[in-house]
Amino acid sequence: MLTGDDTISAIATAIGEGGIGIVRISGRKAVTIANKLFISKTGMQTTNIVSHQVVYGEIVDPASGETVDEVLLIIMRAPHSYTREDVVEIHCHGGPVPLKRILDLTLILGSRLAEPGEFTKRAFLNGRLDLAQAEAVIDIIRAKTDASLKTAVGNLSGHLSTEIKHLRYNILSMIAQLEAAIDFPEEDIEEAAAADVAQLIVKAKADIDKLLATAQTGRILREGLATVIIGKPNVGKSSLLNALLREKRAIVTDIPGTTRDIIEEYVNIRGIPLKIIDTAGIRETADVVERIGVEKAKELINQADLILLLLDASEPLAPEDRAILELLSGQQAIILVNKSDLPSLLDFAEIEQHIGSRMVVKMSVTQGDGLAELEEKIANLVYGGHVSQGEAAFVNNVRHADALRHTNQRLAEALLTIEDGMPPDCVVVDLRAAWEKLGGITGDTVGEDIIDQIFTQFCIGK
Template sequence: MFDDTISAVATAAGEGGIGIVRISGSEAVAVASQLFHSVKGKKAADLKPFQAAYGTIVDPESEVTIDEALILVMKAPHSYTREDVVEIHCHGGMVPLRRILDLTLQSGCRLAEPGEFTKRAFLNGRLDLSQAEAVMDVIRAKTDVSLRLAVNHLAGALSQQVRAMRQELLGLIAHLEAVIDFPEEDIDELGLAETRSGVSRLRHTVDQLLSTAATGRILRDGLSTVIIGKPNVGKSSLLNALVRDERAIVTDVPGTTRDTIEEYVTVRGIPLRLVDTAGIRPTADLVERIGVERARDMTSQADLIILMLDRSLPLSNEDKEVFSLLADRTAIILINKSDLPAVWDIAAISELAKEHSVLEVSVRAGIGLDKVEDEIVRLVYSGQVETGEGAFITSVRHANTLRAVQNHLQGAQSAMDANMPIDCVVIDLRSAWETLGMISGDTVGEDIIDEIFSRFCIGK
């Protein structure tokens, strides 16, 4: 438990029907008792846990009523932070919320740091570190799928796998250390085979988790998708079709789009940050030239490139030049205007397309858009389950930690293959065990903990 009591506004900034000021710490109930006047004459200290009471918040010095409010008292350890917690539910304007927060600070609270309520929940043992990180993933979820992933992590889907791996590592370490402590007992081939099998099994589990990292990051942060091509091939029409709104201006005049246009769209649960770019072509127009350069820059940073071609017009050098931007990149090639007479067929670009998927569509006629969505889903999931169930690695920190674990396990495997002393194997296995603990927070340093929670919003 902490010595001080903290408070903060726990709801988003701006006007709303309800706003919440949250107080946590040993003096939370005492502070609320100074400010809250129940219509039935009860103080916060008189309320039963999880019993809401209606009344007013009053400035104890001036005796001026600030706002009507409900308060909810939660006693330790049955609260979010495992401390005494009081929530004051008032009207959602910034003025009453700020005034009530100021009163809590004048009554002995300290303003909470970003993420400090969740940090206390972690340090008090209610959540492990991966679950605490999942709290922000829940708040920032962009789709139902990303929300489901975050909720699974909050419920402990990743934590359970990490604990199971650490427990298995501990068993291997204990077995080998017993051999070291009792050298007169030679390690038998069966014991060594079990250790090899255990390390191999753990490496496979880590590989499986790491294989979800790219998909997990996309489901959490969104797939950066850039639409490119020469002018008038249908890039803006595709953006409008996916957004289901007339977001970009569409005309028959080449060069209508001179700057990038960005929109967020959800494709079957996958969040896309969709960018429509200026048509790539040589131009003397200064503004359009800047737009073309920006299109090239956005393409170099994108997770997915959608290249559009117009099948109703002959292939030009401009079309072929754009293919150079696809080298070693994830891309989909769309042959647009399939409802018009074709002047070339897919074979004409087979060498340029290489391994990329090629789809025939007519954006204006709405033909083939379902195939585009199918291909996006296929690229994102790469054969993995699409339900969002189980543990997906959504954090760069978790992915880097698992790569370090894999290196330690590889070291243990190599030490056994080289018939090195058992001590060397134990060192690598113990390093893997300690590194895994960084995901759950069991072995993480205070500086990393502070850095993680600093990214949270105040009041959470």
């Protein structure tokens, strides 16, 4: 499926000042447009520039003859380009004015402004990438840690796509085996074919379960582990946030209730992006603004992947502490006993009655004690029992995980159909549905509306 004849252009670098900015053009007219704008310092005609060769020159407004900027020009001729079309990149100085001037000239000369993600969409439509690989491009752009980058690069390289294609091939083989039994009833092979297919279905389901086991970790690496820091006022929540960030981001004072709003930051914990939220201290208060913050903190607890509850070792368990412990029912939490460098007045036996088998870390945020142990426990929660990221296929996309779950469901239905002694053509219906669901991941059986929705999440220029 090839894209249309129109040529697109866009600024491919971030808006703002920088050393270099790039205007990208893709399509049938890309080289022609560049030829009208670019003058090489050596006098070389643009049409004679070797593919993937960098040439130094100027962008000149053809209407006025005015030099817009000194640039480097790269032509990448089809099909050896990102989009598999002729692509031209103009590398100019990275200010908004030269970038906009050059982009405007490309539009005047026959291109149109690219839609969000349209360059990658063309790469997909022209067969350079499948849909899972295309989605990995945006994951690379948005990666927050080395671990999330490694996972995204693995998916762009085809780790997940290879697994999905292998599963689809196996399911198609099952369908062919059953259809052969239907086409040749005189051979009396239906029962044997159904038995063979049942074993293959069990194997396929196990392979999908293995992929789905990476989904939670993959989602966290992609989106971040939503982590809420809670505790009563002045227990050290903001100090913990600053310690994890290695900088003073939150206000730290001895005045109870200093943090009245919700402070949100991304923290890199051993490759895991923690979307960490420092909340207002939970307590009964007459302050309207602070009370709103407290209510918001309670709401965030229910939405969090992980809760870090701070208790004060130098004080007995307070009513506020007990109230917070009650809120943690059914939630994943780590209990942090702060100020452990001070004489302890905390009754640990009472804490254990509330927290059961939850993890407890003794720490002193001001002294830096316990931070390494906390990081290790978080890493174990995320990575525990799974392969290291980047070494195998990783599911880090909600759409992919949902498709795999639906595939498993249709395979389970096919297995039940076989066990119930139903005819092979009934089994084939479920297997075809499973095959199509997997095709939605790579884009082989996905609708145009889903494709459009995916690429609108990209930035313009990518």
